[in-house]
Amino acid sequence: MSRRARLALFALAGGGLAAVLVIGFTGLPDFGAYHGVYGRIIDGIGVTLRHGTDLITLLNFDVRAFDTLGEEFILFASVLGIVLILRQLRGERQEPHKEEAEEHSFARASAALRTLALGLVPAIVAIGVYIVVHGQITPGGGFQGGVILAAAPLGAFLAGRYLSMKAIAPHLLIEWGDAIGAAGYALLGLSGLVFAGIFLRNYIPLGTPGHLLSGGQLDVASVFVGLEVSGAFLVAWTQFLDQAMLVRGGQQ
Template structure:
């Protein structure tokens, strides 16, 4: 590339950046003031969530009831992405079996420090328990299937930190983890389709709503949170295992 072409690009880039800046300023000027967003829409949704669905977490109401179909799509985008790169990595490694392999050439096998082991021993169950708590209380308090699911998977990952790769895959074997993930994915669709059998529309909230504030309330919002929690926690553990396999010998 000649010097003049490089300069031309730089000038074009600068002009575009200034134009983008100006447009952004105009757009920001049209927004409500910082911290003020009391639109009629969110007021209505907030009332609807508690009165019509017995859910005290507005986000859960919007994600799993009002636009539950969108969340189904989001869950499957995540699962398809996990499945896709798992396949690609396994293919590239020429993987035949799931048996644990020694570390890759040039990588030392370091025994975890006793302090880290002790930390992991306490952290793994506590984090997994907290994750289940967040999933189960999805319709009541902030968080839900996604946040709790990632917390569960993070707790599982701490088993690798404290116990090493072999222990990690022994405590969280592939088949049950993938089964958990699959059950979560299927459960979501099954519950949505179940509403059709009950005479409603797809993803309609047909389960008993219970009372706002109870552990089991808000009908399908609670159940869908559980299924998403299963799918996300299983999916993230699969993601972690697949990435950690990359640090092991390939055959």
């Protein structure tokens, strides 16, 4: 289909869709006039029930913990898919282009900027760990902190050293992190089955709301998910960066 015909068809279909969407949305309650029941209930009793003050983490890793198990394995499976799609094809080889991989520079970044990027690596790790372990008290948790943790080795990449990024985050380490995180969360669920009789049911002491060690399984689940997310993102990013920096040859 020509581009023109495609756009004409879209103008018709898209216009119709927009009209239907607007009609549908006008049937929703007004913005801010909330009529739900679940939200109100969980807002009222969440803290008393589970001793975590961040209700989003509380829902994620306790009330809806089973959904999170599925979500986590979606991430795991899709990263496996990325690794599979970007596998070494016939005729391809990995070979650092000397100047590029050992020392490349983005838009001729100055030495000061590149040193700063390298210096940020430990700071990002510290923030990531903080966000992961405080998920049950303040905004954060495994998913958010995991992505921040995964961003840390990218500092080395931005500093112009891809091979040192791979030294900070070697394939084996991040793959194990990904796998241990995913397995750990599932094992946490199984341990609930053993100690409390129900899969993913909390059996860990709840502690005092607002304290670091509170919320029972929230923190444990957060750490496992943080490990899995940071591992998964680093595996995916390394795959893409390998394609750009190392992989040569192959059929066109």
